[in-house]
Amino acid sequence: MPHILIVDDERAILALLSRAFSRAGFDVTLANSAFDAMEFCNSKAFDAVLSDVDMPRMNGHELVRWIGDKHPRVRCALMSAFHIECEECPYVGRCHVLRKPFIPNDAIALIRQMLTVPN
Numbered sequence: 001m002p003h004i005l006i007v008d009d010e011r012a013i014l015a016l017l018s019r020a021f022s023r024a025g026f027d028v029t030l031a032n033s034a035f036d037a038m039e040f041c042n043s044k045a046f047d048a049v050l051s052d053v054d055m056p057r058m059n060g061h062e063l064v065r066w067i068g069d070k071h072p073r074v075r076c077a078l079m080s081a082f083h084i085e086c087e088e089c090p091y092v093g094r095c096h097v098l099r100k101p102f103i104p105n106d107a108i109a110l111i112r113q114m115l116t117v118p119n
Contacts, residue, residue: 002115003027003044007037007051007063008079017050020104026111034058038066046074048111050098053080064095075114079107 004026006017014030021028029044031037034055041049049067053060064076081100096114098107 001025001027002047002111003029004111005029005031005037005040005044005046005049005051007031007034007049007055007060009033009052009055013052013079017104017107020108021111024108026108034060034063034066037063041067041071041074046071047115048075048077050077050079050107050111053078053097054082075111077107077110077114 004021006014006021006028008014008017009032011032014032018028018030029040029046031040034051035058037049037051040046049064051060051063060078060080064078067074067076077096077098079098079100079102096110098110
């Protein structure tokens with residue numbers, strides 16, 4: 001069962017994605033900030049992280065850069081209505097951006113696809 005960390009400061013998004021990924025057979029952990037996500041990444045092993053870009057104090061791009069340094073085997077995807085480029089990201093070409101609005105099945109398909117490609 002793939003283990004995914006979903007990061008978003010909006011509780012409704014977390015709840016929606018948690019239900020969808022759980023029903024699709026994923027083990028899901030939720031974080032409502034990048035700082036919480038960093039703590040989880042240091043204490044649990046994840047196959048993938050799906051994070052919002054626009055969050056207070058630390059954005060998704062910064063979180064993915066941190067994950068790239070500390071946990072380089074973790075697959076990352078970002079969700080955003082506006083920020084669709086990741087030029088500064090250590091995962092350029094490997095970090096995918098899911099454009100909002102999207103349906104949960106699109107997120108599930110993206111993560112499944114990312115997990116099938118070798119690191």
